[in-house]
Amino acid sequence: MAGEAAEPEPTGGDLSRLLARVQQAGRHAESVSLEAILDSLGRRSFAPFLLVAGLVTLAPLIGDIPGVPTLMAMLVVLAAVQLLAGREHIWLPSWLLRRRVSRARFVAVVRWMERPARWVDRLLKPRLTLLIRRPAHLPVALTSLLIALAMPPMEVVPFTANGAGLALTLFALALLAHDGLMALLGYVLTFGTLALVIVGLA
Secondary structure, eight states: OEEEEOOOSOOOOOHHHHHHHHHTTTTTSSEEEHHHHHHHHOSSSSHHHHHHHHHHHHSTTTTTSTTHHHHHHHHHHHHHHHHHTTOSEEEOOHHHHTOEEEHHHHHHHHHHHHHHHHHHHHHOOOBOGGGTSTTTHHHHHHHHHHHHHHHHHHTTSTTHHHHHHHHHHHHHHHHHHTBHHHHHHHHHHHHHHHHHHHHHHO
8 A cells, every 4th residue: 555755854753752752653563564554653764764774683582583574675765665656645554653562562572672761861962963954865765775684684693683683773863853963973883784784604
């Protein structure tokens, strides 16, 4: 199905507030779908796709499940390719949007993230905006695509999937907060993680 307009502008709001919104996703159901999570964040920019993929890959209880990093990689690949192609709407297949996690596990993960989110919020501020302002959002999308393509083999190299999840999260925060420093850290972490993958698979 088609998402909202895929404009690469920040959606605004700090991470704690975004987590509070995410926690309301599917609040009346026994399980939470990927579609409900994305809809709670809004799909008008690339950032929510990166944020969901990054946080899910990082999160305990969910990110450690075999196959989850690869599933999140597919989400990023689909979104990044369409953004780079200039599409106005990001389309995701219904089978991917229907993927679900139990509400109890989902709420536990979101609550686990609340304390780190408050710490991160104190660090975020607009700076080095040339690194995320158009057309600089395109290298962010291209690097995110590179991370996503490398995520399946990361499942067999310890800790590298976590590095990928953190890099995606940094890029999402960079877009959301207009914080180019987060993007710069994301680039450094990306290439460091990819180097570890290459060494681990050699």
